[in-house]
Amino acid sequence: MTAHHDPTHVSVLIVGAGPVGVTAALLLARRGVRTVVLERHHDVYPLPRAVAADDEVRRILQAAGVQEEFAAIARPARGLRLLDARHRVLAEFPRTAQGAHGFPQTSMFDQPELERILRRALARAPECDLRGGVEVVAVEQTDDGPVRVTYRDDAGEHLVRADAVLGCDGANSLTRDAIGAVWEDLRFEERWTVVDVRTSLPVRCWEGVEQICDPRQPATFMRVGDDRYRWEFRLENGPEPDDERLRELIAPWVDRTRPADFEVLRQARYTFRARVADRWRLGRVFLLGDAAHLTPPFIGQGLCAGLRDACNLTWKLARVLRQGGDERLLDTYESERKPHVRHVIRLAVAMGWAMTGGQDSAAAIRRGVLGTVLRTPGLGTAAARDFSPALAAGPLVRRRTHGAGRRLVGRHCPQPWVTAHGHRTRLDDLLGSSFAIVTAPPPSPTVQAIANALGARTLHTTGLGDDGRLTTWLREGRADAVILRPDRVVMDVVPSGGRDFTATAAWAPLLRSARTPLPSRRTTPAGPLRSPAP
Incomplete structure (x- = not known):
């Protein structure tokens, strides 16, 4: 520093x-x-x-x-x-x-x-x-x-x-x-007490987060570390729980009647908004x-x-x-x-x-x-996937009118382990911090020109040692190649079946200006970046 x-x-x-x-x-x-x-x-x-x-x-x-x-x-x-x-x-x-x-x-x-x-x-x-x-x-x-x-x-x-x-x-x-x-204001405001504990006592624990859906005494419980636990209780009225009240609240998870280490690291009241x-x-x-x-x-x-x-x-x-x-x-x-x-x-x-x-x-x-x-079959799995839905169409998320690639655009590229130069590494560590193009077939001249203009690394999925995961991902998304943003969101696709870019993409003029060239491995075409016709 x-x-x-x-x-x-x-x-x-x-x-x-x-x-x-x-x-x-x-x-x-x-x-x-x-x-x-x-x-x-x-x-x-x-x-x-x-x-x-x-x-x-x-x-x-x-x-x-x-x-x-x-x-x-x-x-x-x-x-x-x-x-x-x-x-x-x-x-x-x-x-x-x-x-x-x-x-x-x-x-x-x-x-x-x-x-x-x-x-x-x-x-x-x-x-x-x-x-x-x-x-x-x-x-x-x-x-x-x-x-x-x-x-x-x-x-x-x-x-x-x-x-x-x-x-x-x-x-x-x-x-x-x-x-x-x-x-x-999105109309949610409740006062909760958060209790962080370190203890050597046996704790009845699922190794995940538990939410107690009880309007009289809602609570949250989770194991944070080897001997660290957190409870959260909605206690709208009255003072903070004393030691006896806390013993009652955590009784479903841990029995504190035996003498043992039980250290309250923090007990604080918060307003959740x-x-x-x-x-x-x-x-x-x-x-x-x-x-x-x-x-x-x-x-x-x-x-x-x-x-x-x-x-x-x-x-x-x-x-x-x-x-x-x-x-x-x-x-x-x-x-x-x-x-x-x-x-x-x-x-x-x-x-x-x-x-x-x-x-x-x-x-x-x-x-x-x-x-x-909540008892609907499959809801839990669907909700787990829904924390990060696809980005909506916009200048940096190109939605095409046809179906090819629609499942991929706006979503993150998966990150498997891959082999490069004889070493196992995570995909992002191989791609670096800028744009990237991941392609199944050899890149067309159009795709290579875009890679040059973006300063993007082009990665062929053949022989990556990822058990064909990226190739399968592209095939199931009906794409030959994808353009990845630096945050690894799919910005655009090359549809499968030999089709290519046919029009200027909305993202092109945003990513470079004519007055400041982008770094590239080959000569960058002069003027603003465009998706050239095949």
Whole structure:
């Protein structure tokens, strides 16, 4: 981590050094973008908060360069169960040990441990400068100049100008206020008590997350580590539970009548809310994570959503700042992420209703309907797939009128283990951090020209040592080849059967400008990138 004294101008300034802000800095660093990260605290927040990550998020951590370290602290989980008041199973949402992204579909972890891993990686990155113990007091976006950020430390006030600012400063975001964004309330608000425990006592545990769907006493339980557990209880009225009341609450899982180690690491009351900011961007100022959206924790997607924000935005921002991408490319951040966030929040709210039924006059009816729905065969498997649906059609997601490739566009490419130069590696580590083209037949001249213009690596699926997984994926999607974005979402396809690109793609003018050439392995055609006719 470099130490320079209050430069007057930086490429990207990040407000907040939580997991979202630091991950964004690491992803930008891997694309050569320098960042300054400003954080109120000198060290990571020591108490546990987020505890779950899905396989897509583990793939993002892989892209940030911390996957191996994260794997050492992660514990795979079997999924989610909904139980009734007598702890009988209402529904099960299974998560597999190997998801499409190449990792367990659900992993439990301790957030302070993750944050320490991210901070160590940040310290190794010369492109990143973390300044702790500072307070950001103003973020000002001018019409025709850099963003002005004022912060205060022990030495006084400082002004930094930045080409872009990422507001990763949480639910009480100053950055959100600075761009004039306000909350849209999605009508869920409940007060819950969260209890984190370390114990050597035997705990009755399913090795997944359990949601108790009891409107009188809804609860959540999960095992976080070898001897770490979390309970969450809705306790609307009265004081925080004392030791005797806590003993009663956790009795279905653990018997505390015997003397043994039982350490309460944290007991805190939280208000779970469902909210989305009405705008996520003003000029070159962006909102990420809890600054942009709040979700109840019932499906474990709060932190996951913030890391998806970082993954979606950083490659686009790097493209604009370093490779001549069109400014309109940045508009796709909110248009792609906000629908997904709304989808996830609705799932979380639905899970909350399943647990509590709500508290209004329609609660009993809603509980009855949800109880019937939850017993629908196959619902659990479908819901497990639905945490990350395909992106809707847009400038960077080209939907074709015919059926070929429609199942692939807007979705992530799977990540199998592959063999390259005699070594086994994950697909993304082979492809690198930019665009890629994965093709079954030899690439046509058109496809090769696009690869050259994008600076994309072309990967032939033959002989990869992946048991034909990518070839099968392309064949089932009725595609000969796919163009992968840096976040590994399929941007466009070459339909199977010898058909090729026949028109200018909407993504072409966004990804490069005529004034700044893209790096490529061959000569890049002059002028804006287009999909040439075959």
